[in-house]
Amino acid sequence: MTQYIYQARVRWADQDAQRHVNNVVYVDYLQEARVDWILDGPHPELLNHGITVVAQQVEYVSPAYFGGDSIIIRLWVSRVGGARFTVAYEVSQGDTLVARATTDCAPYDVTAHRVRRLTAAERAWLDDWSGPQITFRDLPQVPWDRGSGVEYPVRVRWSEVDACGHINNVAILTFLQEARIAVLEEARGRDGWGRPGADISWLVAAQQIEYRTEMPYRIEPYLAELVVLHLGSSSMSLEVQIRDPRLDVLHAAGRVVLVCADGQGRPRRISDTVRAALRPITMTAGGPYGD
Structure with a gap:
């Protein structure tokens, strides 16, 4: 399985009152990893022309902290449809798995204000990153x-x-x-x-x-x-x-x-x-x- 690896730096402002990385900040890290992955690939039009997030799910396994190791996000594609694809993630700090997550995405036509179908070239690129689905409770x-x-x-x-x-x-x-x-x-x-x-x-x-x-x-x-x-x-x-x-x-x-x-x-x-x-x-x- 091919994975895209992204390193996120924990900021002081990312902490909550318990001095853990706040739960919403994890989703911001996922977005940064996803954008970096798309822009680093052959189809930046997925961002330039528009992409919409349809759904997200996160399971928090262990707290992450400021001042420790960087956050490492391993990303792959767990499902590809005609006009939708699912990005899966494992999020770690050091040797500790801190979260697992998925994001359902759809390419979006900004001019027409509607979801569009993936092109054949976009589908082929997404297939190159295919990996297993994540099962949540x-x-x-x-x-x-x-x-x-x-x-x-x-x-x-x-x-x-x-x-x-x-x-x-x-x-x-x-x-x-x-x-x-x-x-x-x-x-x-x-x-x-x-x-x-x-x-x-x-x-x-x-x-x-x-x-x-x-x-x-x-x-x-x-x-x-x-x-x-x-x-x-x-x-x-x-x-x-x-x-x-x-x-x-x-x-x-x-x-x-x-x-x-x-x-x-x-x-x-x-x-x-x-x-x-x-x-x-x-x-x-x-x-x-x-x-």
Whole structure:
């Protein structure tokens, strides 16, 4: 199997309150590796003419840190279709595997504002990088009605617009994180998590996002709605949807598994305070990560 190898340098600003590389930053590293791979190949038009990210999935295996070894990303193509391909990644720091991930991509006609088919030459190049598919643990899927969750306004920054004039895929993941933190901040009561040195934290174990339609920049906020899909003894699964409230358009839907942990990263029971606060927006009980 042929792999493209990319080295990412961890910046000081990439850390979160627990001094781990933030979960969203991993996806930024994946984007940098993917762009580097495309521009280094014979078909830079995949970027010049437009490419859209359809979906992403990440499983976080171990924390990464600032001040240690560089982040090494090994990249290959796990699937090629007529108008879509999947890029697979293994992310390591030193000898430690820290994450596995996939990105579903589609070539995009910027002028016509639609997905286009891959050319024969593009398909042949992608086939040269073919490798195995990555199997992830299933994230919970629970049907729920709009209005069941907590709403949070999402305001876009001008710096989050990409070269195609849309909100960049990594920025949308940041919106999901922002909504999640805001809702949990309300739920935590007197629990001291989320602060540097706290003995309680929430670790992201896995997340998946589907991008339904592009988000243009605008001053008016978009609307995020969050529900709890599963609530276990030490983990919970959430879903966040981002919509345009004026046009009733769904732009993105993301699901994430969070694990409540102590200061050493060991799972601990979710407090009764948080359980009581989240009960009105919890769809089912139980959890997928050992609960």
